[in-house]
Amino acid sequence: MSKHKIRIGISHGDINGIGYEVIMKTLMDTRILEMCTPVVYGSPKVAAYHRKALNLNNFNFNNIQNANEADPRRANIINCIDDNIRVELGKSSGIAGEASYMALERAVNDLKAGEIDALVTAPINKDNIQSDKFNFPGHTEFLAQQFETDNYLMLMVSEMMKIGVVTTHIPLSEVSAGITKKAILSKLRIISSSLEQDFSIKKPRIAVLGLNPHAGDGGLLGSEEKEIIMPAIEQAKNEGILALGPYPSDGFFGSGDYVKFDAILAMYHDQGLTPFKLASFDKGVNYTAGLPFIRTSPAHGTAFDIAGEDKASPDSLRQALYLAIDIHKSRELYKEISKNPLKKFEINPNQVDETIDLQSNDGPEI
Structure with missing residues (x-):
């Protein structure tokens, strides 16, 4: 390293x-x-x-x-x-x-x-x-x-949550057209890869939000969940990505369920950034994954x-600086392990920055 x-x-x-x-x-x-x-x-x-x-x-x-x-x-x-x-x-x-x-x-x-x-x-x-x-x-x-590169993702990062969005800086009237199975899959692949390489999170759990109120309510309030979002989630699972949902965004954040996941994929800008900035405005960081x-x-x-x-x-710029340092170290660690998988058993977790999470969802795995 x-x-x-x-x-x-x-x-x-x-x-x-x-x-x-x-x-x-x-x-x-x-x-x-x-x-x-x-x-x-x-x-x-x-x-x-x-x-x-x-x-x-x-x-x-x-x-x-x-x-x-x-x-x-x-x-x-x-x-x-x-x-x-x-x-x-x-x-x-x-x-x-x-x-x-x-x-x-x-x-x-x-x-x-x-x-x-x-x-x-x-x-x-x-x-x-x-x-x-x-x-x-x-x-x-x-x-x-x-x-x-066309494969990138705006990922908002704080100690409380990591939120990516499928569509970014486009008018709300164009969001539905921008929600496609291909787009959702692309973002899920980027998030999954980034969590492993950039944040040292093994087997990350990713929550996917619905587009419509109550995540479409079985098709009553919109068809995007059944026709687009759910098939994308199933395809992601087939690729080994642990994606779950779609979840109604109001209940998901209101109940505190977001703490159960390593990252969240929102469908559009304000759906993801409003709860993020409410919780982490002063210390949040915008990271471009991919x-x-x-x-x-x-x-x-x-x-x-x-x-x-x-x-x-x-605080926010300071955290942006710290995050850049941590991601650089995490990528170096990932490269070293990729070259020599047995090397992971030689790593002393006490020598890794506290800001880098080496915990998997199944318990410690170094």
């Missing part, structure tokens, strides 16, 4: 939001540097503006030109934008959108080149970033296109309304 301290890129997001606030508050904890070498893709000038606005006098970035120059004992930053850029706290602007894209582009290029091991993305504004270079609903779809690299992001947005007011909690 690789022993080197991983290098994590952090794209600065929208310069007029809370991105720099949560990044700097996270990196002020020097214990972070014991786990990874952070490289922020952004602007030293913009960082200085936010540092002054927030009175964070006890923090400074190490300015570098390239990721391979990163000092493992410092929080590093690479300038990706024009120094003449203007910060307008709390405002959405085309300039801010362009700055978001330029930092993201540089980080992705370094990711492709192997200069960084994982990427954490601070929040962007999905409207002002739109251009001829970025014509996507968000980070997830852009990154999938950059790495030429990509050939690790990408995490805080579960919140740009929060223009509190930008520069020292009110933003860094």
